[in-house]
Amino acid sequence: MKKFTLIAAAMMMMSAFAAAQVTSGGTLAVTATVNGTINLVFNSATGGVPLGNSGTNAASLAFGTVQAFGGTLATGVTRTVGTGNFTVSSPFNVNVAKANLTSANYTLKANLTTADTTNTWQVGGVTVASGAPATITGTGAFDSDNLFTLALTIPFSATGTSISNTINFTAQAN
Amino acid sequence: MAAVMVLLSSAAVWAQNPTASGVINGTLVNKDGITLLFNSDPQSVTLGGAGTSAASLDFGSISAFGPLAAGVTRPTVTATNYTVRSLFDIQVIQGGLTSTTYTLQAQLAAAAPTGLSYRVDAITLGTASQTLQTTATYGVDIQHSLDLVILKAAPGAGGPATGTPLTTTINFTATAN
Numbered sequence: 641m642k643k644f645t646l647i648a649a650a651m652m653m654m655s656a657f658a659a660a661q662v663t664s665g666g667t668l669a670v671t672a673t674v675n676g677t678i679n680l681v682f683n684s685a686t687g688g689v690p691l692g693n694s695g696t697n698a699a700s701l702a703f704g705t706v707q708a709f710g711g712t713l714a715t716g717v718t719r720t721v722g723t724g725n726f727t728v729s730s731p732f733n734v735n736v737a738k739a740n741l742t743s744a745n746y747t748l749k750a751n752l753t754t755a756d757t758t759n760t761w762q763v764g765g766v767t768v769a770s771g772a773p774a775t776i777t778g779t780g781a782f783d784s785d786n787l788f789t790l791a792l793t794i795p796f797s798a799t800g801t802s803i804s805n806t807i808n809f810t811a812q813a814n
Numbered sequence: 815m816a817a818v819m820v821l822l823s824s825a826a827v828w829a830q831n832p833t834a835s836g837v838i839n840g841t842l843v844n845k846d847g848i849t850l851l852f853n854s855d856p857q858s859v860t861l862g863g864a865g866t867s868a869a870s871l872d873f874g875s876i877s878a879f880g881p882l883a884a885g886v887t888r889p890t891v892t893a894t895n896y897t898v899r900s901l902f903d904i905q906v907i908q909g910g911l912t913s914t915t916y917t918l919q920a921q922l923a924a925a926a927p928t929g930l931s932y933r934v935d936a937i938t939l940g941t942a943s944q945t946l947q948t949t950a951t952y953g954v955d956i957q958h959s960l961d962l963v964i965l966k967a968a969p970g971a972g973g974p975a976t977g978t979p980l981t982t983t984i985n986f987t988a989t990a991n
Contacts, residue, residue: 664850668861669869676968677880
């Protein structure tokens with residue numbers, strides 16, 4: 641009887657060893673510092689000239705061949721003829737997204753990269769030149785397309801040369 | 815008579831070179847086991863304490879649109895959140911076991927900070943243990959992805975605190991199969 645008891649106890653111990661799980665642990669401390677940011681992109685506007693690289697912050701808008709009278713304008717280009725000049729225009733969207741900011745809106749400014757003493761550039765009715773950026777809006781809404789019109793006024797005196805410039809836009813969270 | 819002579823001779827030798835002897839009864843217990851180590855993954859954030867079981871991974875400054883630290887990627891930016899990612903390796907070494915694979919589980923040591931969630935290998939972690947792998951191989955670095963998902967909401971509106979380091983500890987457990 642004593643021998644049987646010992647054998648049973650041994651079997652129970654073996655069973656306990658077999659059931660024990662072999663484990664190992666480790667800890668990984670993960671650290672990050674979150675910063676609020678905003679991001680500006682240009683989007684094509686309905687009825688306007690389709691932008692090149694729409695959805696990015698480096699887009700292009702091609703008016704194509706323009707003239708004061710007659711001819712055919714590119715899709716999305718609107719023309720108005722004034723006294724001694726004509727204006728071609730197209731709507732486009734500016735979309736400024738925000739993340740992790742309490743700011744409710746933004747200020748949008750723009751200026752020309754290269755001075756243009758012949759033609760007049762306007763964004764949202766605001767004349768944009770080289771030098772100090774002009775304020776286009778002081779209350780731009782985040783995370784939505786904000787429609788602006790780019791207008792280029794060309795004097796009749798201008799000769800048939802290519803017109804090209806880059807407009808720098810800057811959005812700043814208020 | 816011969817025997818007596820031998821004993822006397824030995825006594826004379828001891829007197830000149832005193833010695834002592836003892837016995838140490840050493841017992842060796844061959845204990846089987848496994849150990850888990852974190853290693854840095856190439857092209858990803860360099861771990862603090864790499865090669866140990868208590869490592870750290872610092873994403874540095876993160877944002878939805880701004881630049882990120884070396885080794886950190888931003889795979890997604892949605893309307894409501896964005897994700898930053900780094901890879902890291904886990905190696906589990908075993909000795910004395912017949913086991914050929916292990917199960918890897920992970921959990922957060924405490925609730926995640928507001929606006930943040932943590933994913934390892936696309937599995938969102940909480941304070942309850944989650945199984946990441948069930949048949950992982952011993953003795954090799956196994957790559958894992960660590961995603962930090964950040965709500966884009968402003969601080970105080972469901973988004974995370976900004977401008978201050980946020981640290982969370984992830985506990986990993988490897989169990990021999």
